[in-house]
Amino acid sequence: MITAVRKSIEEIIACVSPYDRILLVGCNECVSVCSVGGRKEVALLSSALHMHFLKQGKTMDIREMTLERQCDPEYVEELVNYMDGADAVLSMACGCGVQTIAARYREKPVFPAVNTTFMGASERQGVWSERCQGCGDCVLGITGGICPIARCSKRLMNGPCGGSTKGKCEIDANIDCAWQLIWDRLKALGLEKRIEDIMEAKDWRTSRDGGPRTITREDLAS
Amino acid sequence: MKTESRLEKVLASGALAVTSECGPPRGAVPDKVKEKAEMLRGCVDVVNVTDNQTAMVRMSSWGASVIIKQMGMDPVLQMVTRDRNRLAMQADIIGAYSLGINTMLCLSGDHPHFGDHPQAANVYDLDSVQLIQTVVKMRDEGKFQGGKDIDHPPKMFVGAAANPFADPFELRVMRLAKKVKAGVDFIQTQCIYNLDKFETWMKGVCQRGLHEKVYILAGITPMKSAGMARYMKNRVPGMDVPDDVVKRMESVPKEQQPEEGIKIAVESIQRLKEVKGVAGFHIMAIEWEEKVREIVEKAGLLPRPEL
Numbered sequence: 244m245i246t247a248v249r250k251s252i253e254e255i256i257a258c259v260s261p262y263d264r265i266l267l268v269g270c271n272e273c274v275s276v277c278s279v280g281g282r283k284e285v286a287l288l289s290s291a292l293h294m295h296f297l298k299q300g301k302t303m304d305i306r307e308m309t310l311e312r313q314c315d316p317e318y319v320e321e322l323v324n325y326m327d328g329a330d331a332v333l334s335m336a337c338g339c340g341v342q343t344i345a346a347r348y349r350e351k352p353v354f355p356a357v358n359t360t361f362m363g364a365s366e367r368q369g370v371w372s373e374r375c376q377g378c379g380d381c382v383l384g385i386t387g388g389i390c391p392i393a394r395c396s397k398r399l400m401n402g403p404c405g406g407s408t409k410g411k412c413e414i415d416a417n418i419d420c421a422w423q424l425i426w427d428r429l430k431a432l433g434l435e436k437r438i439e440d441i442m443e444a445k446d447w448r449t450s451r452d453g454g455p456r457t458i459t460r461e462d463l464a465s
Numbered sequence: 466m467k468t469e470s471r472l473e474k475v476l477a478s479g480a481l482a483v484t485s486e487c488g489p490p491r492g493a494v495p496d497k498v499k500e501k502a503e504m505l506r507g508c509v510d511v512v513n514v515t516d517n518q519t520a521m522v523r524m525s526s527w528g529a530s531v532i533i534k535q536m537g538m539d540p541v542l543q544m545v546t547r548d549r550n551r552l553a554m555q556a557d558i559i560g561a562y563s564l565g566i567n568t569m570l571c572l573s574g575d576h577p578h579f580g581d582h583p584q585a586a587n588v589y590d591l592d593s594v595q596l597i598q599t600v601v602k603m604r605d606e607g608k609f610q611g612g613k614d615i616d617h618p619p620k621m622f623v624g625a626a627a628n629p630f631a632d633p634f635e636l637r638v639m640r641l642a643k644k645v646k647a648g649v650d651f652i653q654t655q656c657i658y659n660l661d662k663f664e665t666w667m668k669g670v671c672q673r674g675l676h677e678k679v680y681i682l683a684g685i686t687p688m689k690s691a692g693m694a695r696y697m698k699n700r701v702p703g704m705d706v707p708d709d710v711v712k713r714m715e716s717v718p719k720e721q722q723p724e725e726g727i728k729i730a731v732e733s734i735q736r737l738k739e740v741k742g743v744a745g746f747h748i749m750a751i752e753w754e755e756k757v758r759e760i761v762e763k764a765g766l767l768p769r770p771e772l
Contacts, residue, residue, distance in 0.1 A: 396576050397587065398546070401594035401643060403636075404573050405628030405655060413702035414578040426633055430596035438636055439643050444551065444595040444610060 244273035244364075245337045246371045247280060247357040252291055258354040259292070259303075259333055266329035266346065267292075267356075268322065269309035270336035277371055280335030280357050282309040288335065288356060303329075313340025319347050326351055362393075377447030379456065385437065387428030392445075394421035400442040467604065467650070470568040470622035471539040472511045472772060475745075476651065476680045480770050481738065482745030484541065484653065484682060485757050486513035487533070498524065498532045501754045506538060508758040509748070510769055511568055513541040513653070517548060520580025527561040534565045541624065542566050544747045545574025550590035551599065551610050558600060562619030570624040571596040572651065597625055601648035623648065623706035627681075628655035629666035630705035638669035645678050652679055653747040656686035656697075659705040660736055667742050676742030683737045686749045687756060688726035691715040727760060734764040 259265050267289055275281025290306045306325055306362050308435040310318040313336035314450070322332075331352045334341045337359040338444065345353045361373040376393045382400075383390055392398045403422030406413025410423045430438055466473060466631040475482045485505050490497040505512050513535055516526040530540035542561050544554060558569070573593040577585045591599065591610075599610040600623045625644045629637050641652065659662045663683070670676055688694045691714040698706035710729065717725045730748075737743050746766070750757050761767055 396578070397573055397592070398589045399573060399592040401592050403631065403633075403640075404593075404703075405626065405631045406576075407632045408702050409632055414576045420632070423633055426636055439639050439646065441594055441598070441643060441647060444591050444599070447590065 244276055244362070245339070245359060246277045246363045247274050247359045248336055249279050249284070249288070249335075249357050250355070252295070255288070255333065255354070255356050256292070256295055259331060260296075262352075263301075264304040264328060264329035264330045265292070265306070265395060266322065266325055266332045267305050267307050268313065268332060268334050268340075269307075270313035270334075270340050271309055271311050272313075272336075272433075273337055274340075274357065275309075279364075280337075281356055285309050285335055288333075303445070304427060310336075310340075312335075314343050319343050322348070335462070378445070378447070380446065380455075382442070383458060385442075387425050387432060387434070389421055389424045389428060391421050391425065394419070394424070468567050468620045468622040470511075472541065472568050472624075472651065473622045474772050475510045475770055478770060480682070480745075481743075481766060482511075482682060483509045483748065483761055483766050483769060484511050484513060484745065485509040485748045485750065486515060487529065487754065488515045488518055488751070489526065489529035491521065493522050493524070493611060495532050496526075498529045499536060502533045502536055502538055503756055504754040506536075507769060508761045508767060511539040511541050513543055513747070516543040516545045516572070516574065517580075518575070520547070520575045520577045520582065520585075521580065522580075526586050527557055527564070527566065530561060530566050531564050539568065540566055542569040543572060544569055544596065546589055546591045546593060546596050547574035547577065548555070548574050548585075548588055550588055554591070554596065555599065555603065555609060558603065558621065559615075560723075562621060563703075567620060568622045568624070569600065570626065571600060571649070572626055584664070593625055594643055596685045597623055597644060597647040597649045605648075620715060624651040624653060625649045626655070627652045628703050629655060629657075629663055630655055630659060631703040634662075634666075637666055638673065638675070641670060641675055641679075645675055649679055651682060651744070653682045654684040655703060656684045656749060657737070658697075658710050659707050659734060660733060662705060663737070664740055667740050667765060671742045678743075680744035681742055682745040682747040683734075683743050684747045685730050685733055685760070686751060687730040687753065687760060688722075689753060690719065690722045693726075723756075726755060727763070730760050731763040734760070734766070738764075 269280050269285035285307050289307050331461045333354050333356050341355045359428050362375040363371045364374045366372050373393050378392050396412050407420040412418040412420050478500050484532050487501045514530045516527045526543050530542050533540040600621050603618050604620050607615050694711045694714045697704050
């Protein structure tokens, strides 16, 4: 899923303080699962903002809404009746949600309340780790199910580098060395020899380097 | 001969090669490069010029390499894949070769996390193995990495690094084999303090016949003090400094420790000379270039071959 962390309350306040009426919009998808932008977090942020502005002697009108999926125009359309009553939108969705609102409601300022961080998986309760960089040309089938692009600090395709120490990355002892993990998996699969196959220079066109990407499914597109 | 490289000629002659390195200054101080290189004149065959080592900005490797070339010495252009994409690297290789530089070392480089610009984008368009492939393809096929023909291809003698001490140890020979498969001509290893472990690695290298396909230069770094030994042991990733080496440095008074460090370096070279597959030595005297001559001389590696 897409993970995010909330921005500091000070940064959020700085964005919305010029306005009197805020539409605070959460999302029921990824940010809800990683407990940063769902219904509950919308309510918490709303209270924190109310309290802050009350202390300043200002009554901030905050309307809370949590959409099923903020990156989908169909759900973002649900906001249409509330826009006239808002000076600005504060979104707790990932950057995709923020932009879907911005694209639909062109004359309304939209501010992100979270920093979108990475595509990751849940390791355990409350811990998420990066697993995919969306390079557009998946190599997991040859690297034992562990991604060197997302998980090696130098995204080496032919690792490990000389800094791998006791299974950990040289930049941080809390980070696993991706190539140690790959090696351990290949051994477990009886595919040790594969470590000597050179992975050729990657074609990054399928990644962000080829420009912003679009998927068009002719069978579905209207 | 694949190239005009002095290092290639020395190695092909069967003599033990001696290389050293010069870290460029953190400013526009060409005299500093000359001062360091001058200390190495006549006691080494070629001088490696580091490329933003430890991810700190310095005079560019090719800039400092040209200064060394103008002094009538032979630089080894180090190139890390951290800072530049494949366009920039190939352009620099052509530029450097056009200025008379014919030997280079392909590295991935230290992560920006370690340097003074941790905010920097971390390029890694290629890794070190892919950079080796790129330079070899430019030389042997006369083609750019992207496949188009090069008008007058640069002919570089291509090196890379190997760290026999990093984990997992069991694949360190395989990793060398991979660089050999990519076409590397010579290897300079990480600093060797654990000679037993290095010999175990070399045995694995020889068993696979890799020593016949690539020249391996053993890395030597003299230690200035017991403090440096402890630092290298505990703080430098991928470095293996056994306890007895630290103890030996600690066993002599502080003012004698530099001398002890030199002694250890010379003894290491003496022992490694006898190890099958060792084709020479890479002496990395970090900010201690003035001691290289003494080490090379005491190790019986002078005079350097005239070619």
